[in-house]
Amino acid sequence: MRTYQAIYDTLFSHYGPQGWWPADSAMEMMLGAILVQHTNWNNVEKAMKNVKVYRSPEELYELSLDELATLIRPSGFFNTKAKRIKSFLMWFRQYDYDVRKLRYLKRLELREQLLQIHGIGKETADVILLYAFGKPIFVVDAYARRLFKRLGFNMPDTYDAFRSDVERELPESVEIYNEYHALIVMHAKVHCKATPICTDCPLWEYCERQIS
The missing domain is CATH 1.10.1670.10 (Helix-hairpin-Helix base-excision DNA repair enzymes (C-terminal))
Known part of the structure; x- marks a missing residue:
């Protein structure tokens, strides 16, 4: 049947x-979900090698858009994706970049918050919900x-x-x-x-x- x-x-x-997901941390997973839009995973891995130089989200947040775009250039559409990552980091900063503080939220409540972030659509939001926050979706x-x-x-x-x-x-x-x-x-x-x-x-x- x-x-x-x-x-x-x-x-x-x-x-x-x-x-899955091929990442060392929830933070890396979420960044990868944004970077993989309109490209393949090989390009994401190249960009993530550059991003990993900055070991904390705080350091990434302090980068200018141009600096961030340069880091993620291998992923393609790097200027657009830099803005999306900045928006994501601004949202994540409200929770002190602590995934544990978000895992207590209900699935649809967290999904709605993700969808309010510039450049994150339903597919990307659901990938993040599933692989970073352990929500069944x-x-x-x-x-x-x-x-x-x-x-x-x-x-x-x-x-x-x-x-x-x-x-x-x-x-x-x-x-x-x-x-x-x-x-x-x-x-x-x-x-x-x-x-x-x-x-x-x-x-x-x-x-x-x-x-x-």
Whole structure:
């Protein structure tokens, strides 16, 4: 039977645990989520090497926009992303850059705060909620839409309606949502590309061949 849970179980069985997010701290994870917008992870890693020279968010906050943009240049769109990081740091500063003070907030309350930060949209906010704050939430990205469309799911058009559809079926588990997002990304890189590689695809039995 084709369900969100069945797809997760199949992907997990095939690829195994992914161990996401690739970061050494919650702070690094959140910065990475902003930097990865409109680029690939290799470029983010290059930018993060520069950022890591400044070991504290306080030091990053004191940098000018030009200095910050220079640091993150490898990530692309560096002037835009510098402004977004500045806005994020201004928000995080209200909580003394302490993730523990934010983990006590309810998921939707924290989500609303993140969405008020310049340059943070729903996908980025949900990635931060999941991987930095341990809130169970399904991340809707282009890979997820492509995958479930090809599998024949009747997905709502809006981001939150699609997210809610998945969350209604899955247990409220941070571990499952953590792995699900990472597994979808992995599957999109290996099989469900823009031009799909269907040979040996672990989801072949579920696919309705709605390839576009």
